[in-house]
Amino acid sequence: MKRIFASFVMVGLTTLGFSQDGAWESNAALNYNLGNWKMNTSMGHRTVRTQIEESRSIQMAFTEINQFVTRKVSPKLKLSMGYKYRNLNNEDAAENRLTQQLAYTHQNSTVRLLSRFRAEQRFRTDFAHRYRYRFSLDFPLSGERLDNREFYLISSNEVLVESTGSGHSLDNRLSIGTGYVISNYCKIQFDFTQRFEDLNQELSQISFVTTSLIFTTP
Amino acid sequence: MIRQILIGVLIILRLTSFSQAGKDERESRIKKQDLPTAIISLLDPYLSKSKHIRFYKEEDGKSITFEVKLTWNKKRYSIEFDTLGVLQDVEVVIKEREIDQNTLIAIKNHLSSFSKYRIIKIQKQYSSKLENSRKLLDSIFSKEAADTIRFEVEVSVKENGNWQGYEILYSERGAMLLKRKIISRSSDFILY
16 A cells, blocks of 8 residues: 555656646645534645746646635535635735535545535635536555555546636536555545646646545544 | 654554554454354355355454344345354345334334434344254244344434434334434545
């Protein structure tokens, strides 16, 4: 399993190293309960690397803080509301984003299948409506149950439609990753995501490597 | 600054992994040859007629058990052994309609004490004090009655306004014997 994890890291970093445009995101999240509500607080940043002809540049794109509150309304359905604040490095205005989320678990056995619908209102200097649908699966890499000191695999595909005053765009984000459960309270995760942007106009691609440190209180 | 953050993260990781010591449960998939030979020789006559065969080892810090999961006549079986190869119990996934009507009514009456409930999975559990494990397996696979039959019901219930999973063990007549909270796999990394 350690080899699988190491392979992911190597493939991700190599892809990022050779691709034209790439980004590295890292975040730390804390999940905790407040009464019957599940809370998720996270902080993160994105660093992007761009290459224009011979010149390469690496710069911090933003730092952000997120807050989600989730309620399980049935054994398979969870509703969430979220708020994101992004401090954009290259723009004067910061970004504020509101999120409404619905997550439906199709199957909760060894291989878990989950659909996630999101509606977002993004406020920058302009305003955008964003709608996302993500289908994801995850499963433990050893046995049927995910225990401490075990690896898991997670993969997803997300379609994103963004609508602004000047038109709309269509993106697709394909992701695969692996995580390691250090203890009941802590996990680390490594994801590789390929984003296909502006599918309905001029297609561009960008590779993302994301590292996450996730804490969960009992 | 970065060095201090890294040291802080490493300390937290170390502390959280130490805090788990002593109550670690661990289930892992193993190969057939990793099973005790007593289990292999006991199961071999059935394995050739089974599909989707998986072997697992479970450790809870105090004891080790081995579990074999297989599909026999389109039914999913879990067969549990101790390290000496002695059969502990056999579970088979069944549908509600396969339970005796009076037993099902008794189980549902008990579940009605929760404001809402959804049955996720029902398993019929066979066990025996017989030392002859092969005889018990023969009786189960040939659909004859075993010594003791119980029902293990995996259920999601609404309790104090919150949905919670339980594994509840009922007697053959539907009397509750044991109730255990299910700690489900966290979904935080797939939700956000």
